[in-house]
Amino acid sequence: MLALQQKPVAAYQQRPVVTRRSRPVLPKHVRLRFDPVRQAWAVLAPERVLWPNEIGLDILRRCDGRTSVRAIIAALAIEYDGEEEEIAGDVLAFLQEWTDDLLVRLS
Amino acid sequence: MSDRILPPIAMLAELTHRCPLQCPYCSNPLELMKANREMDTAAWLDLFGQAADLGVLQVHLSGGEPTLRRDLEQIVAKLASRGMYSNLITAGIGIAEGRIAALAEAGLDHVQLSMQGARSETAELISNYKGALDRKMETARQVRAAGLPLTVNAPIHRHNIGEVEEFIELALALGAERLEIANVQYSGWALLNRSALMPSRAAIEREIETVEAARESLRGVLNIDFVPPDYFATYPKPCMGGWARDAFAVAPDGSVLPCHAAQTIPSLSFDRFGEHSLADIWADSSALNAFRGTDWMQEPCRGCERREIDWGGCRCQAMAIAGDPAATDPVCVRSPLHERVVATLEELQFAAARETADSASFSYRRIGGARN
Numbered sequence: 512m513l514a515l516q517q518k519p520v521a522a523y524q525q526r527p528v529v530t531r532r533s534r535p536v537l538p539k540h541v542r543l544r545f546d547p548v549r550q551a552w553a554v555l556a557p558e559r560v561l562w563p564n565e566i567g568l569d570i571l572r573r574c575d576g577r578t579s580v581r582a583i584i585a586a587l588a589i590e591y592d593g594e595e596e597e598i599a600g601d602v603l604a605f606l607q608e609w610t611d612d613l614l615v616r617l618s
Numbered sequence: 619m620s621d622r623i624l625p626p627i628a629m630l631a632e633l634t635h636r637c638p639l640q641c642p643y644c645s646n647p648l649e650l651m652k653a654n655r656e657m658d659t660a661a662w663l664d665l666f667g668q669a670a671d672l673g674v675l676q677v678h679l680s681g682g683e684p685t686l687r688r689d690l691e692q693i694v695a696k697l698a699s700r701g702m703y704s705n706l707i708t709a710g711i712g713i714a715e716g717r718i719a720a721l722a723e724a725g726l727d728h729v730q731l732s733m734q735g736a737r738s739e740t741a742e743l744i745s746n747y748k749g750a751l752d753r754k755m756e757t758a759r760q761v762r763a764a765g766l767p768l769t770v771n772a773p774i775h776r777h778n779i780g781e782v783e784e785f786i787e788l789a790l791a792l793g794a795e796r797l798e799i800a801n802v803q804y805s806g807w808a809l810l811n812r813s814a815l816m817p818s819r820a821a822i823e824r825e826i827e828t829v830e831a832a833r834e835s836l837r838g839v840l841n842i843d844f845v846p847p848d849y850f851a852t853y854p855k856p857c858m859g860g861w862a863r864d865a866f867a868v869a870p871d872g873s874v875l876p877c878h879a880a881q882t883i884p885s886l887s888f889d890r891f892g893e894h895s896l897a898d899i900w901a902d903s904s905a906l907n908a909f910r911g912t913d914w915m916q917e918p919c920r921g922c923e924r925r926e927i928d929w930g931g932c933r934c935q936a937m938a939i940a941g942d943p944a945a946t947d948p949v950c951v952r953s954p955l956h957e958r959v960v961a962t963l964e965e966l967q968f969a970a971a972r973e974t975a976d977s978a979s980f981s982y983r984r985i986g987g988a989r990n
Binding site: 524525526527538539540542544546548549553555556557558560610611612613 | 728769
């Protein structure tokens with residue numbers, strides 16, 4: 512295991528866990544932009560370019576730091592005419608993955 | 619296959635070869651250019667505009683030390699105006715007070731700071747620069763104070779492979795979001811210094827264990843990118859994700875390269891921006907087309923099911939070890955020359971065992987050529 516003798520990992524930030532109460536936000540240095548050359552939306556991030564699918568984009572566009580995960584789930588359930596519980600699982604998993612990759616922050 | 623040329627996504631701009639550090643594994647060519655061969659501001663700005671038109675989304679501003687260019691703020695502003703993502707790759711030394719804040723103001727997106735050692739004495743030994751680590755820590759603080767995200771890049775070799783845990787602590791303490799534990803790639807200066815840099819197999823195994831454990835315990839806190847050591851690998855790295863497939867590099871004089879090391883392949887000739895447009899070079903440059911796609915491949919690559927995963931590996935490594943840039947990267951276990959890599963590694967393990975941290979064993983990177 513990692514031996515951080517003087518500064519235990521606990522002294523730093525802990526892994527953020529996404530809940531329905533979280534208010535996700537894209538940090539300033541993670542930019543969602545339309546690429547006219549490829550006619551697609553790209554996420555530009557440190558050393559990475561990602562091409563999220565339609566549902567991913569619908570989630571990311573709502574990551575404004577004000578909207579809760581609960582509200583995002585409700586909005587997508589209406590938009591995709593789906594079961595809220597099913598959509599909740601997908602949204603929570605998606606946002607946890609993006610949070611673990613430090614592409615989404617929680618407030 | 620190779621019939622359709624895709625637009626490039628990423629560009630590495632080597633704005634200058636000038637650098638205050640003399641790291642013996644520098645990825646620049648052995649023949650370094652002096653300042654008088656660098657493109658001027660207008661040419662770089664024109665190039666970045668054409669890159670945006672062509673589809674480039676991300677630009678890595680590198681060198682040498684890119685902050686030695688006085689026009690860096692103008693360059694960053696140009697990238698921002700075209701919506702391109704700008705990444706400053708810096709040694710973090712000799713940057714004037716307020717410059718990082720000015721670059722942030724101009725629209726810089728991200729900073730990658732190189733660290734030669736997590737301990738002062740290692741940083742000095744490798745960079746051949748007194749007080750390097752303190753200066754770098756100060757730059758990191760300025761980066762964070764300017765609200766910019768920070769990646770710490772640690773090139774790993776025999777003299778600092780024991781400091782991986784300390785690099786992780788340092789990255790956390792500096793508020794970095796990313797840490798690159800990048801085992802040195804043996805081309806150019808690193809190839810020249812290979813016997814002084816190659817780590818032992820046991821050290822590599824400890825390094826991998828440390829990184830895996832840290833990745834797990836620091837999930838969501840620190841992203842650790844691991845660049846595995848070529849010579850110990852089973853399959854080669856897909857260098858640049860395929861030759862001239864979606865990325866390119868530009869040398870200080872405007873030469874457009876498929877990767878930063880491609881000038882080590884003597885049979886290639888490179889087109890210079892200014893003599894041709896970037897779009898023409900991307901489509902028609904003989905160097906970019908030399909190993910594009912899979913048509914150029916020999917066996918065992920040609921019939922290999924991994925040919926569009928590994929893309930034959932690294933052409934520069936094929937040149938360096940096999941003497942043929944179209945050969946399968948000899949790092950690959952399927953290469954007929956793989957035994958050569960294994961034998962070299964065995965020899966170098968003896969060198970690693972006789973370890974002395976002696977700076978005289980390096981050829982430090984200097985403009986004007988390699989000397990001991």
